[in-house]
Amino acid sequence: MLTARRRVTAVAAVALSGALLLTSCGDSDSGSSDGKTLRLWHYESPDSAMGVAWAEAIKEFERTHPGVKVEFEEKGFEQIQKTAPMVLNSSDAPDLMEYNKGNATAGLLSKQGLLTDLTGEATKRGWDKKLSAGVRTTSQYDANGVMGSGNWFGVPNYAEYTMVFYNKDLFAKHGIAEPTTLAELTAAMDKFVDEGITPLANAGAEYMAQQYLYQLALSKADRAWVDSYELYKGKADFHDAAWTYGAETFADWVKKGYISEKSSGTKAEDAGVSFIQGKAPILFSGSWWYGRFKAENNFDWGTFLWPDTNLTLGSGGNLWVVPKGAKNKELAYDFIDITMSEKIQNLLGNKGGVPVAADPAAITDPQAKELISDFNTLSDKDGLAFYPDWPVPGFYDVLVSETQKLITGSAEPDAYLDTIGEAYEKDAPEQ
Numbered sequence: 330m331l332t333a334r335r336r337v338t339a340v341a342a343v344a345l346s347g348a349l350l351l352t353s354c355g356d357s358d359s360g361s362s363d364g365k366t367l368r369l370w371h372y373e374s375p376d377s378a379m380g381v382a383w384a385e386a387i388k389e390f391e392r393t394h395p396g397v398k399v400e401f402e403e404k405g406f407e408q409i410q411k412t413a414p415m416v417l418n419s420s421d422a423p424d425l426m427e428y429n430k431g432n433a434t435a436g437l438l439s440k441q442g443l444l445t446d447l448t449g450e451a452t453k454r455g456w457d458k459k460l461s462a463g464v465r466t467t468s469q470y471d472a473n474g475v476m477g478s479g480n481w482f483g484v485p486n487y488a489e490y491t492m493v494f495y496n497k498d499l500f501a502k503h504g505i506a507e508p509t510t511l512a513e514l515t516a517a518m519d520k521f522v523d524e525g526i527t528p529l530a531n532a533g534a535e536y537m538a539q540q541y542l543y544q545l546a547l548s549k550a551d552r553a554w555v556d557s558y559e560l561y562k563g564k565a566d567f568h569d570a571a572w573t574y575g576a577e578t579f580a581d582w583v584k585k586g587y588i589s590e591k592s593s594g595t596k597a598e599d600a601g602v603s604f605i606q607g608k609a610p611i612l613f614s615g616s617w618w619y620g621r622f623k624a625e626n627n628f629d630w631g632t633f634l635w636p637d638t639n640l641t642l643g644s645g646g647n648l649w650v651v652p653k654g655a656k657n658k659e660l661a662y663d664f665i666d667i668t669m670s671e672k673i674q675n676l677l678g679n680k681g682g683v684p685v686a687a688d689p690a691a692i693t694d695p696q697a698k699e700l701i702s703d704f705n706t707l708s709d710k711d712g713l714a715f716y717p718d719w720p721v722p723g724f725y726d727v728l729v730s731e732t733q734k735l736i737t738g739s740a741e742p743d744a745y746l747d748t749i750g751e752a753y754e755k756d757a758p759e760q
Contacts (some may be wrong), residue, residue, distance in 0.1 A: 481701045492613070675687045
């Protein structure tokens with residue numbers, strides 16, 4: 330049995346990630362500190378709820394800041410994930426950027442001194458009052474880069490959680506009712522396989538596959554398990570019942586044809602498009618897809634929370650962070666303020682996002698109300714369990730490569746758990 334060494338203690342709090350991939354629209358000059366240009370990077374799809382909301386925020390910013398231009402660059406999630414430390418330690422750093430939350434990402438950059446401490450601004454501008462304690466978990470990092478306490482190094486501008494998206498038309502065509510239990514879900518997938526359809530859209534080359542496996546593990550876990558794994562408040566055992574069930578069941582689902590072996594090299598965008606095109610009847614992923622599916626799906630579709638579990642992946646959304654070397658920090662703070670305004674938060678909510686500072690009465694779209702209601706259900710029962718790649722730096726790439734091996738059959742579940750456990754042990758902080 331692999332046991333974890335003693336960890337740094339972090340404050341446990343329930344948090345309220347994944348993202349759509351875009352290609353860069355080009356590099357720009359490094360900018361200046363003349364107060365006339367705000368260089369902004371984010372990686373939200375233009376037709377996602379967040380993409381729509383941030384586009385409106387840019388208009389509002391330029392309206393309220395005459396003579397100031399927002400220089401926006403689209404960046405891919407993977408692109409920022411891999412290059413952020415290098416870029417932020419150079420003169421090319423933007424003034425404001427979206428970045429992934431958690432110990433392995435924002436926590437690591439804060440520990441390396443690459444992010445601006447936003448504690449004073451959070452208090453002065455009232456961001457700390459707008460965000461619930463759960464959402465704030467991923468905003469604050471201690472001296473070791475562990476989330477949950479310490480100074481503010483980011484501001485979450487939305488919340489997110491995972492759910493099962495399903496094609497109601499395909500279910501009806503094949504005489505399958507909406508599953509309410511895991512047994513019914515697996516029976517539905519068996520029926521699709523029998524009829525020559527791979528039921529689950531999957532992306533082995535990016536975050537989606539590891540999130541399937543983590544959700545399976547969560548169905549056998551509890552809050553103490555999550556806190557041990559994510560916040561180092563105990564010993565993480567990668568051969569316990571939860572991890573073993575997750576790895577073995579995931580591998581079994583590949584063998585049963587629920588997940589295609591060909592998906593080992595597939596990206597999240599490919600998986601999302603397969604659902605949009607009506608090829609895959611089921612996709613398990615995050616609320617960040619909701620607005621896009623609402624805009625692009627040409628069939629009847631719905632969602633439900635993963636059955637037979639109290640825990641699912643979720644947290645405060647990705648963070649606005651201000652690089653330490655940003656040249657126009659006051660403009661960056663002003664832009665964050667606008668994205669936290671009721672006007673922009675209400676828009677985000679009505680476009681299919683999960684807002685963190687909206688007026689509930691202003692959310693009028695029925696589907697949006699349901700999305701937010703399900704989120705509140707999870708939040709109220711302490712059901713948000715972060716993401717599997719968060720605990721240690723570099724763990725995302727380890728999980729991608731090792732989960733790919735489960736898909737191709739080149740590794741057995743026991744070996745998979747050995748490898749990810751060793752990677753976790755190697756980089757987890759000591760007490």
